[in-house]
Amino acid sequence: MPHAVVTGAAGGIGHAVAERFARAGYTLTVSDLDGPALRRIAADVDALAVPADLTEAAAPHDLIARAWEDGGAVDVLVNAAGLYPSQDMLDVTAEKWDRLFALNLRAPVLATAAYGQRVSAAGATGAVVNISSGSALRSRPGGGPYATTKAALEMATRAAALEFGALGIRVNAVSPGFVPVASEANPVSPVYARAISANPLGRSGTPEDIAHTVHWLSTPEASWITGEVVRVDGGSSTGALHLPRIDGRSGHEEGNPA
Structure with missing residues (x-):
């Protein structure tokens, strides 16, 4: 039975990822800072729960070690833990910047390194999937520090894919568009949700x-795919659908459908 590790499993996307792997018959190890929520989710998907603060330097390595030793060899690592605070570049402090980078960038990089070492020592193969964001391509007011972490994570994904290929480990990323989830850790205002949810397919993601x-x-x-960032965003990264036409027309005139 294959084994997957999912970080950030108490969050909306992380929880859905854990459920998807459970339905596919995987043994699961799930991790999150929110211990009570994590244990509820672990019970739902019959997973080993490992509460952890991945901003601590040793935590990513310890998580992989615990998963490998208690659940067996790990076939898939999904780095879904992350924060997306509203923080203006003008108001950046060293403490806020370092904590954001510790969780959104350093933790997945360290977890991937620890995973790669285990897979290589076992002579096995594996796959890593990082959760990026459309913010890696374009920032927004209050989103600069977060966008910077995700842009760096996409480069770290490519760099790891380049070096890990010879080890039989594929490393990719998934970049979600706007996916509304209930989250006390990452609140989203209704105004922001309405503004960002426009895309060619006409709905928010799930x-x-x-x-x-x-x-x-x-x-x-997907065995011949590595180093890629797959944008699952309803087409929002294709352009700015909300902007007016250059010639001033609405695009909805008779004989000229949008």
Whole structure:
């Protein structure tokens, strides 16, 4: 039975990812800072729960070690833990910046390194999927520090894929568009949700949309894909649908459908 590790499993996307792997018959190890919520989710998907603060330097390594030793060899690592605070670049402090980078960038990089070492020592193969964001391509007011972490995570994904290929480990990322989830840790205002949810497909994403892609990237069907960032965003990264036409027309005139 294959084994997957999912961080951030108490969050909306992380929870959906854990459920998707559970339905596929995986042994699961799930981790999150929110211990009570994590244990409820672990009970739902019959997983080993490992509460952890991944901003602590040793925590990513310890998580992989615990998963490997208690659940067996790990086939898939999904780095879904993350924060997306509203923070203006003008108001950046060293403490806020370092904590954000510790969770959004350093933790997945260290977890991937620890995972790679285990897989290599076992002579096995594996897959890593990082959760990025459309913010890696374009920032927004109050989103600069977060966007910077995700841009760096996408480069770290490519760098790891380049070096881990010879070890039989594929490393990819999934970049969600706007996916509304209930979260006390990452609140989103209704105004922001309405403004960002416009896309060519006309709806917001769901955690399940992201989970399906994460799972697919970890399967043999994606065995020749590594170093890629798959944008699951309803087409929002294709352009700015909310902007007016250059010639001033609405795009909805008779004979000229949008």
